[in-house]
Amino acid sequence: MKSLNILLVNEAGCFSPGIIALGKALSRHHRVVIVAPLHPQLSTGHRLTTSLSPLRVEQYFVLNKIKIFSVNGTPCDCVTLALDKILLSKPDLIISGISHHNNVGELIYKSGVVSAAIEGTIQGIPSIAISACVRKHGEEKDFLPIANSFARHLPYFVKNMPDNATLNLNYPEKFKAAKIVCTHLTTDMVKNKYKFEANPYGNTFYWLLGHHLGYPMSVLSQEGDVYYLEKGFITVTPLKLDLTEKNAIEVVEKSGLVCK
């Protein structure tokens, strides 16, 4: 495989172990530039910084021939700013990650890692988002094995890359001998629980108690990404940009909406 120009983004910050490991693993065969948020930007979704504040870029040290740039914005800001101002030429591939937790089901939309990859596709560049499973909260995980495994699989993913689509990859906890499966998003899994609280000043709050407290049977029976990830597969989900529901066009046209 010929060497590629790769742009790396993430949501956990430009010095987080996930992105550094990915940079090290990919820079053996490819030219890699890291443009990532200065501070962690968890669950920012597709947020863009527009009229409220300007963006600043700082360049840090060069590690294994990798240039690291930080942006005081969100993951999607990093992609758009990198393509317009920071990079000298268009990259061949944008890779977003490694996220510290899995991004599966409909809640991928709240993930900065997946959204940055989608933004890359919007700008016309093939993009891949990578997430890995860290079960214990707060514990630092060694990302290098996952990054190496991904770097080995990269030619396979690039060869099979669909046009105009983003690939969302999820690595299970034990990924070494895992098979790759291409599957769809799991839907109808959001069951948020909140704890109501009032502080001494009389303000009222809701604390989020985890997005999904265990998966019910209805989620696993869809045989989507959640099901295969639980079974120990590496899941690949191609995401398209066009969200139009073509079956609904006729339904809306015949529903009798009036405008006069």
Added chain:
Amino acid sequence: MNILIASLGNIRLGEIKVLAEALNKKNKVTLVSMGSHASYRGVAFSPEDVPVRAKPLLYKEVVKKETKKKLGEFDDIVAYEFDAQPADAISVMLSEVMAHKMPDLVICGISNGTHMGNDIYSSSNIGMAKMASFFGVPTIAVAVDGKVGGQMADDLKNAVNFIEKNLQTFVNMRLPKHTFLNINIPDVKTYKGIKVVPMGNAEQLREYKECIDYAGGKYYWAEKSERPADTWFEKGYITIIPMNYDSTDYDAVSEWGSRVSQDMKKLEGGKQ
């Protein structure tokens, strides 16, 4: 009917009041407003270590103070002000506050500025609509042509009329699963008609303006994004885009599957 109106604006601004008061004449309206500027957030959530701040407000008290008008018929509007991300607000409302009696319709808007093309990914209004359709509630996201300085009550009269007239149709419409409507309303006196259109998917480059500060450092401002050319909208038609939040590319999934099975056949053939 039980209607949830979620708006990005502050409750003290005119634009939410117009819609809420018009719909509350015949229905029960619950209002969600944002404490501060919250555009371009997509489906962002608050970080896990920050709680979602929600303040129940008495609509009549807030509005009475501001406008000193007789309320009477609007006394029963329940309003909440959130200091959080827009998608958070919808999630709290539908999984806690309104969980015992889910709304018949969620209206996200009215947003000042249209949602078209790939801009919908970063739009907060569409983010809220996506979040609401995760819960399986009929949802519409409504936007009017953008105006610098915000919308006045008179600017919205036509749009509010349109929603009011078609309220029952939106609730009864049997859309496929996971689908919500993205409605863009042009700023004209009489609408030419309604067009149901697919989403525009032109490649959209974002540009930045480079500036230099007093110390010689560079900083960048995002340029305003141009609205994708949507001919029906420009001609004065209301455009409706039915959207499915499940963005899996099913064609690519099946293609991938068939390619893998071909590879397997080749491998097996090689072995023989």
